[in-house]
Amino acid sequence: MNNLKNYQADKDLLSERVILVTGAGQGIGRAAAIAYATYGATIILHGRKVEKLERVYDDIQALGREEAIIFPFDFEKAVEKDFQAIADAIASQLGRLDGILHNAAFTFGPMPLENHTLEQWQLIMQVNLLAPATLNRVCLPLLKASSDASIIMTSDTHGHEPSAYWGGFAVAKAGVEALVKIQSQEWELLPNLRINALIPGPVHSPQRTKTHPGEIKHLLLQPQDLMRTYLFFMGPDSRGVSGKVVSCQDVR
Structure with a gap:
């Protein structure tokens, strides 16, 4: 952890591992899926839009690595049954799961709490907190069977230090950090399992463009700039590191 700024991943870091990446069609999810494939993993690409996933699939194919x-x-x-269907499909088609990167997210953008409707609260919680928590649970038998399994949750600066106008999104991301700490404690006697949260910070991504449309984009980090950290926490070099909330901006 102390030397993460100088971390260099071995070229076969993720060889023979199966990793699920949610929100893999664009931004950080896309960059991570390609990075993990580059280092040897078989990637399960999750997202809502097939055409975006197909483009990432083609990018991975071009690497000459394992087929996504x-x-x-x-x-x-x-x-519930939909999430269980994912776990069942992974078990039947691939027979194993060694990691999950929870990158899928949803926000309406900044707004005061008084403007949040019940339906908006439910949607924000569903995508940002309930979905990843449920996916972890249904995939747990597969993760337990792995000799070295890692889950990366995605937090946010506004969830780590809640601030005005970030409402339900900040609350959901604060919940993500609580989930990480609780789950890591429950897995203390399971050395093959670990869970951590990463805070990307200001990065040029579709979500950042949605919430900060006036920014000068070329001054922001690119998703690829964060991949050293994403590789470390997904790969075996982070074994024994669990329950951490890490800002990618601090270790790049």
């Missing part, structure tokens, strides 16, 4: 799997799925409308 496309799994389109809408977290907004999902119920």
Whole structure:
């Protein structure tokens, strides 16, 4: 952890691992899926829009690495049986799961709490907190069977230090950090399992463009600039590191 700024991943860091990346169609999810594939993993690409996932699939194919799997799925409308179907499909098609990167997110953008409707609260919580928590649970038997499994949750600066006008999104991301700490404590006797949260910070991504349309984009970091951290926390070099909330901006 102390030397993360100088971390260099071995070229076969993720060889023979199966990793699920949610929100893989664009931004950080896309960059992570390609990075993980570059370092040897078989990637399960999750997202809502098939055409975006197909483009990432093609990018991975061009690397000459393991063929990716496309799994389109809408977290907004999902119920218990839908999440279980994902775990069952992974088990039947691939037979293993060694990691999950929870990158899928949703926000309406800044607004005061008094403007949040019940439906908006439910949607924000569903995508940002309930979906990843449920996916972790249904995939747990597969993760337990792995000799070295890692879950990366995605937090946000406004969830880590809640601030006005970030409302339900900040509350959901604060919940993500609580989930990470609780789950890591419950897994203390399971050395093959770990869970951590990463805070990307200001990065040029579609979500950032949605919430900060006036920014000068070329001054922001690119998703690829964060991949050293994403590789460390997904790969075996982070074994024994769990329950951490890490700002990518601090370790790049």
